[in-house]
Amino acid sequence: MSLVPRGATYTTAVTWRQYLVWRKLLWSSLATNIANPILFLFAFGFGLGRFIDSIDGMTYLAFVVPGMIAYSAMFSASFETTIGSFSRYYMHRTWDATLATPVTLVELLLGEVVWAAVKSLLSALSVLAIGWVWGGIPSVSGALLALPVVFVASIGFACYGLVATSLARGYEFFSYFFTFWVTPMFVFSGVFFSIERFPPGVQVISWLLPMTHLIAVIRPLSAGLPLDPGWTLLHLGYLVALTVVAFLFAYAKIRRRIFD
Amino acid sequence: MADSPIIAARALIKRYGKLEAVKGIDFAVERARCIGLLGPNGAGKTTTMRMVMGLATVSAGELTVFGVPVQKMDRQTKAKIGLVPQENSLDPDITVSENLAVYGRYYGLSAAVIAEQVPRLLAFMQLQGRASARVIQLSGGMKRRLVIARALIGDPELLILDEPTTGLDPQARVMIWKQLMELKKQGKTLLLTTHYMDEAQRLCDRIIVIDHGEILDEGTPGQLIARHVKGHVFEVQKPLPNGMADGSWDQEDIGDAILYYVQSPPDILNELPDDAVYLHRPANLEDVFLRLTGRKLRET
Numbered sequence: 262m263s264l265v266p267r268g269a270t271y272t273t274a275v276t277w278r279q280y281l282v283w284r285k286l287l288w289s290s291l292a293t294n295i296a297n298p299i300l301f302l303f304a305f306g307f308g309l310g311r312f313i314d315s316i317d318g319m320t321y322l323a324f325v326v327p328g329m330i331a332y333s334a335m336f337s338a339s340f341e342t343t344i345g346s347f348s349r350y351y352m353h354r355t356w357d358a359t360l361a362t363p364v365t366l367v368e369l370l371l372g373e374v375v376w377a378a379v380k381s382l383l384s385a386l387s388v389l390a391i392g393w394v395w396g397g398i399p400s401v402s403g404a405l406l407a408l409p410v411v412f413v414a415s416i417g418f419a420c421y422g423l424v425a426t427s428l429a430r431g432y433e434f435f436s437y438f439f440t441f442w443v444t445p446m447f448v449f450s451g452v453f454f455s456i457e458r459f460p461p462g463v464q465v466i467s468w469l470l471p472m473t474h475l476i477a478v479i480r481p482l483s484a485g486l487p488l489d490p491g492w493t494l495l496h497l498g499y500l501v502a503l504t505v506v507a508f509l510f511a512y513a514k515i516r517r518r519i520f521d
Numbered sequence: 522m523a524d525s526p527i528i529a530a531r532a533l534i535k536r537y538g539k540l541e542a543v544k545g546i547d548f549a550v551e552r553a554r555c556i557g558l559l560g561p562n563g564a565g566k567t568t569t570m571r572m573v574m575g576l577a578t579v580s581a582g583e584l585t586v587f588g589v590p591v592q593k594m595d596r597q598t599k600a601k602i603g604l605v606p607q608e609n610s611l612d613p614d615i616t617v618s619e620n621l622a623v624y625g626r627y628y629g630l631s632a633a634v635i636a637e638q639v640p641r642l643l644a645f646m647q648l649q650g651r652a653s654a655r656v657i658q659l660s661g662g663m664k665r666r667l668v669i670a671r672a673l674i675g676d677p678e679l680l681i682l683d684e685p686t687t688g689l690d691p692q693a694r695v696m697i698w699k700q701l702m703e704l705k706k707q708g709k710t711l712l713l714t715t716h717y718m719d720e721a722q723r724l725c726d727r728i729i730v731i732d733h734g735e736i737l738d739e740g741t742p743g744q745l746i747a748r749h750v751k752g753h754v755f756e757v758q759k760p761l762p763n764g765m766a767d768g769s770w771d772q773e774d775i776g777d778a779i780l781y782y783v784q785s786p787p788d789i790l791n792e793l794p795d796d797a798v799y800l801h802r803p804a805n806l807e808d809v810f811l812r813l814t815g816r817k818l819r820e821t
Contacts, residue, residue: 274626278612281623285614354610361574361604362627362675363596520578521537 271364275372276379283380291387294333298388301329302395305453317455319399319484326397327404327480328452330388330411334381335472338415339443341377342422343435349373350426356519366516374419374508381415382408389483400485407479413497414475417504421471424507427514446472474499525588526551527679527710528573532582535568535734542568544734545582550679555701555711557725559718559810561819565734566714567607570681573712574604586679600628603677607684609668611656617643617667618652621674628675635674642670645700662693669697673704680704682713686720698723718806728806732814742806749812750804755781755789762794775816780808 283290305325313321349355359369389404398404425438449456449463450472456464467473474496481488528550535543543565550556558566571577572584575594584591589598611620618639625635643649646666656664665685672680685701686694694717701724705711715721721728722742729739738745746752757765758778770789771782782804783789793799 270629271627274623274629277626278623281615281619282612354606354608355612357576358604358606358610359627360576361602361606362624363599363629364627520576 271368272371272375275359275364275369276376279372279376280379283376294384294387295391298329298333298391302326302391302397305329306395306397309453317480318486320397322392322395322397323399323484324455324480325453326388326392326395327407327483328450328476329392330385330404330407330483331414331450331472331475331479332447332452333384333388334411334415335418335446335475336443337384338377338381338418339422339438341380342373342419343425343429343438344432345377346373346423346426347429347432347435350515351429360519366519367512370423370508370512370515374416374423377419377422378412378415381418382412385411385415398483400483403481403485404479404483407482410475410478410482410497413504414471414500417471417500417507420504420507420511423511424514427511427518446470449473451476471500471503527587528712529585530569530583533569533572533579533584534581535565535572535577536580542734543572546731546734546736548729548736548739550710550712552710553705553708554726555705555713555724557721557728558712558714558731559721559728560714560731561814563819564732564814566731567683568734569731570683570712570714574602574681575599596629600675601678603672603675603680605668605672605680605682605685607687609664611664611667611671613657614655616653616655617648617659620656620667621671624671624674630675638674638676642673645673646670647696662689665689665693666697669700677709679710679712682711684715685713686715686717694720718810722806730810730813737813745809746804746806748809750808751782751784752804753783753786753789754802754804754808755783755793756800756802757781757793758798762797765792765794765797773812782808 302322302325306322310321310325315321316324356369360366364372385408389398389408392398393401393404421442422438425435425442429435445466449459449467450470451467452472456467456473459467478488478493478496480486526549528548530546530548532545532547533543534541534545546565546569548556558569560566568577572579572591573586575591579591586594587598587601589595612623615623621639621642622635625638630638640649640652643652646669648663648666648670651659651663656667659667669682669685672682682701686697689697698720701711701713705724711724713721713724725742727739727741728745730737730745738748740748751771756778761779765779773780773782781789786801
């Protein structure tokens with residue numbers, strides 16, 4: 262069982278299965294995808310936005326919309342590969358049945374991850390659309406250019422969720438994951454205010470969290486501000502490196518749990 | 522290669538930490554046969570099957586499937602195996618035919634082959650007309666039939682069935698038995714676990730009785746019955762009539778009665794006093810099973 266996926270067709274087969282199931286639940290999924298950003302933008306746009314004229318050289322709305330894009334993508338992928346994957350692995354034994362076919366564990370996990378990232382992209386797209394209607398996207402072309410970056414980062418968010426799944430013995434475990442991983446990113450990654458407001462020690466925590474790096478790239482893009490190529494590469498490099506480490510860890514752990 | 526067995530295990534061991542779930546068993550499964558793996562809960566049946574599927578690593582010993590050591594099982598070999606797991610693990614939200622199509626893709630089949638296979642398998646398991654039903658709308662028996670159809674999507678040579686008919690009504694069981702016999706006639710090899718002795722007796726060419734990770738005995742149902750419980754059972758209620766208590770019989774105390782195993786009824790009938798309360802029946806596989814694995818309840 263090599264780590265290199267030999268058959269992308271087997272990975273897409275797993276992703277296709279997730280899509281078929283999702284299609285049946287399309288309306289509830291669309292409703293939450295659209296309602297969530299509207300609620301958040303209402304709170305930030307009308308509420309907080311009234312007190313803030315501009316931040317980092319942009320309107321508050323232009324500041325907060327890319328933050329919301331990143332957060333909804335992160336949340337969507339995290340949910341899919343924790344609660345979703347754990348149900349398939351542990352509760353419904355779907356993974357066992359899948360691994361009894363020619364599909365390998367690497368392909369199964371990649372299929373899960375790719376699908377989670379596709380769902381993240383859909384969430385991001387709906388925030389982008391609503392943010393644009395609201396007037397929070399100064400550069401539409403820049404925002405569209407940000408989507409591939411969101412996709413890459415979401416592959417990572419899916420892998421971090423998979424790490425939690427690889428350690429979980431029951432659903433309760435995920436409350437740790439959401440309290441000590443998802444919520445800190447909401448607080449420390451600069452979704453609704455600049456992380457420069459934090460004391461330097463706290464800023465170190467911010468830069469350890471992958472979502473901070475995602476926002477650092479997509480916020481200038483959607484605001485139509487210039488990007489520093491060197492820093493952009495560094496942000497992307499950090500996202501990719503952390504993703505690879507998380508995937509390898511989750512793979513090794515799950516492999517031991519299933520086969521030994 | 523023609524005569525080499527589909528599955529061959531030699532001194533096969535599986536450990537989970539300190540616990541030895543399978544303790545060095547040897548067995549073979551020949552082509553186009555149905556082999557039954559019988560044992561109480563926790564005997565090591567499912568662990569053995571998981572090793573055959575490549576779902577559990579082998580701790581020690583040898584295990585080959587289609588002549589390939591399971592550790593080195595490639596995709597082509599894997600594609601020759603179909604599994605009916607103990608738990609259905611169907612996707613409840615999508616339709617019957619979508620469930621099959623998903624597995625078709627897992628077996629690397631083209632859309633054209635899937636489109637051809639799905640109606641054929643639905644007809645084979647008498648699920649035609651249910652193609653677009655959602656799985657949640659199916660009865661327990663239909664779900665089980667769908668799981669068997671799913672295991673057949675890749676046209677496997679080896680079918681592994683973990684308790685295929687547990688919890689089903691007699692009609693569904695008879696129907697499934699008939700189709701399994703048909704698969705065997707087509708030349709497919711079946712490895713089966715079950716807690717139903719009538720099922721084992723009907724389907725299996727050979728039975729392997731396993732308990733605490735060890736093989737206790739194996740043979741055809743007839744051989745096992747002859748070897749362990751002769752041919753007839755007389756269950757004599759306690760208190761025993763005079764003259765019955767001596768140890769010259771092949772007997773087993775089961776608490777409120779004693780079981781006497783005899784080759785033919787006259788062997789004991791002549792000795793039974795008129796006032797003895799007894800039940801006479803032909804010995805069956807259940808007697809063998811209980812005699813070999815004991816009558817104590819298993820809590821695992």
